[in-house]
Amino acid sequence: xxxxxxxxxxxxxxxxxxxxxxxxxxxxxxxxxxxxxxxxxxxxxxxxxxxxxxxxxxxxxxxxxxxxxxxxxxxxxxxxxxxxxxxxxxxxxxxxxxxxxxxxxxxxxxxxxxxxxxxxxxxxxxxxxxxxxxxxxxxxxxxxxxxxxxxxxxxxxxxxxxxxxxxxxxxxxxxxxxxxxxxxxxxxxxxxxxxxxxxxxxxxxxxxxxxxxxxxxxxxxxxxxxxxxxxxxxxxxxxxxxxxxxxxxxxxxxxxxxxxxxxxxxxxxxxxxxxxxxxxxxxxxxxxxxxxxxxxxxxxxxxxxxxxxxxxxxxxxxxxxxxxxxxxxxxxxxxxxxxxxxxxxxxxxxxxxxxxxxxxxxxxxxxxxxxxxxxxxxxxxxxxxxxxxxxxxxxxxxxxxxxxxxxxxxxxxxxxxxxxxxxxxxxxxxxxxxxxxxxxxxxxxxx
Numbered sequence: 001x002x003x004x005x006x007x008x009x010x011x012x013x014x015x016x017x018x019x020x021x022x023x024x025x026x027x028x029x030x031x032x033x034x035x036x037x038x039x040x041x042x043x044x045x046x047x048x049x050x051x052x053x054x055x056x057x058x059x060x061x062x063x064x065x066x067x068x069x070x071x072x073x074x075x076x077x078x079x080x081x082x083x084x085x086x087x088x089x090x091x092x093x094x095x096x097x098x099x100x101x102x103x104x105x106x107x108x109x110x111x112x113x114x115x116x117x118x119x120x121x122x123x124x125x126x127x128x129x130x131x132x133x134x135x136x137x138x139x140x141x142x143x144x145x146x147x148x149x150x151x152x153x154x155x156x157x158x159x160x161x162x163x164x165x166x167x168x169x170x171x172x173x174x175x176x177x178x179x180x181x182x183x184x185x186x187x188x189x190x191x192x193x194x195x196x197x198x199x200x201x202x203x204x205x206x207x208x209x210x211x212x213x214x215x216x217x218x219x220x221x222x223x224x225x226x227x228x229x230x231x232x233x234x235x236x237x238x239x240x241x242x243x244x245x246x247x248x249x250x251x252x253x254x255x256x257x258x259x260x261x262x263x264x265x266x267x268x269x270x271x272x273x274x275x276x277x278x279x280x281x282x283x284x285x286x287x288x289x290x291x292x293x294x295x296x297x298x299x300x301x302x303x304x305x306x307x308x309x310x311x312x313x314x315x316x317x318x319x320x321x322x323x324x325x326x327x328x329x330x331x332x333x334x335x336x337x338x339x340x341x342x343x344x345x346x347x348x349x350x351x352x353x354x355x356x357x358x359x360x361x362x363x364x365x366x367x368x369x370x371x372x373x374x375x376x377x378x379x380x381x382x383x384x385x386x387x388x389x390x391x392x393x394x395x396x397x398x399x400x401x402x403x404x405x406x407x408x409x410x411x412x413x414x415x416x417x418x419x420x421x422x423x424x425x426x427x428x429x430x431x432x433x434x435x436x437x438x439x440x441x442x443x444x445x446x447x
Contacts, residue, residue, distance in 0.1 A: 029156025053338025135211025254321025283346025
C-alpha cells in the first residue's frame with residue numbers, strides 16, 4: 001500500500017523550497033503478460049513498478065519532475081528538479097490548480113479492484129492463453145497459423161495529493177484474454193482477433209469462446225474482393241464504431257476547442273448530429289475501465305452529456321482548458337505520473353437503440369458492414385474522414401461476400417447527421433463503447 005505521508009511530505013518540501021502550489025502523484029503496480037504462439041510460450045513479462053511525480057507552481061511558472069527512487073534523497077532531488085524547471089519556464093496566465101470548492105471524490109465501492117486477478121498463478125495464466133489459441137485452431141481447419149494468444153493482468157494503486165488539501169487514492173485491477181489466428185484458403189490469407197477484458201478475472205469470457213469467436217471472424221474474411229466505387233449505407237460494427245467515438249472525443253476535448261482546432265468549436269447548443277445520437281461521458285459507472293473516484297486534479301468524476309439527441313451540450317474540460325474558455329472543469333483531467341494535465345474521458349459511449357445488429361443488416365438493400373479500419377485519415381479541424389476498410393458486403397439484407405482494399409469517405413459532420421437508429425448491442429470492453437451504427441450514406445472507393 002502507498003503511504004500517503006510520502007505525498008504530503010513531498011508537497012511540504014516543495015512549498016518550503018518556494019512553490020506556491022504543488023501536486024504529487026504516487027503510483028505502484030504489478031503487470032503480467034504471457035503470449036503463446038503456435039502452442040509454445042513466446043514471451044513472458046512479470047514486472048512491478050513504483051514512481052512519484054511532482055508538479056509545482058511558482059507564481060504562474062510551472063515545473064514537473066518524476067522519480068522511481070522513493071527514498072528521502074530521491075524525493076529531495078525530485079523536489080529540487082521541479083523547482084529548478086519552474087524557475088526557467090515562462091509564465092502562463094492560465095496555470096493553476098482547481099479551486100478548493102471543486103475538489104472532492106466519489107464515495108462507495110466503484111468496483112475498480114478485484115482480488116481474484118492476483119490469485120491466479122503464472123502456470124494457470126499461461127494455460128489460459130494456450131487454451132484460447134487451441135480453441136481457435138479447433139474451430140476451423142483453415143486456421144493454420146497464429147499471431148498468438150495472450151493473457152494480461154494488472155493490479156495497482158494510485159494516490160494524488162495537492163497543496164490545497166486534497167488527498168485521495170484508489171486501487172485498480174484488470175485482466176484480458178485475446179487471440180489472433182491466421183486463416184489460409186488457396187491464395188488467400190487473412191487474420192483477425194477477438195478479446196475479452198474486465199476488472200475481474202471472473203468476468204472475462206472463456207478461452208473456448210474467445211478462440212472460437214476469433215477464428216470465426218478470421219475465416220469469414222477469406223476470399224475478400226474489392227467493390228465498385230459507389231455511395232451506399234455503411235454499418236460500423238461495435239469495434240469500429242468505437243473509433244468513431246474516439247474521433248468525436250478528439251473534437252470535443254478542451255485543448256482542441258480553445259485552439260479552434262475542431263469542427264465542433266463554437267457549436268455548443270447547436271444540432272450537430274441526428275436525433276438518434278446521444279453521447280455520454282460517465283466516470284461513475286461501477287466496474288468499468290473509465291471509472292475513478294476523482295480525476296487527475298482531484299476533481300470528482302461525474303456524468304456529462306456531451307451530445308443530447310443530436311444537440312451539442314458540453315465540451316470535456318480540465319481546469320486549464322476551462323480557464324482558457326471561461327468555463328468550469330468537467331472533471332476530465334488526465335495525466336501520467338507527472339506533467340501538466342491533458343483532457344481524458346471516463347466511460348465514453350453512445351446510447352444504444354432498440355434494434356438488434358441482425359435487424360440493422362436486414363434493413364440494408366446494398367451496403368457495407370465494416371469490421372476493420374485502416375490508417376488515420378481523419379482531420380478533426382475540418383471534419384474530413386477517409387479511411388481504409390474491410391468487412392462484409394451486404395446484398396438484400398444478408399452478408400454476400402467479404403470485402404477489402406477499399407476506402408470509405410465522408411465528413412464527420414455528415415456522418416453524425418446520417419446516423420440512423422443505433423443497435424441494441426452496447427457492451428463495454430474498454431473505456432469507449434458503442435453499439436452497432438448505421439451511417440445512411442458514405443462513398444466507397446474500390447475498383
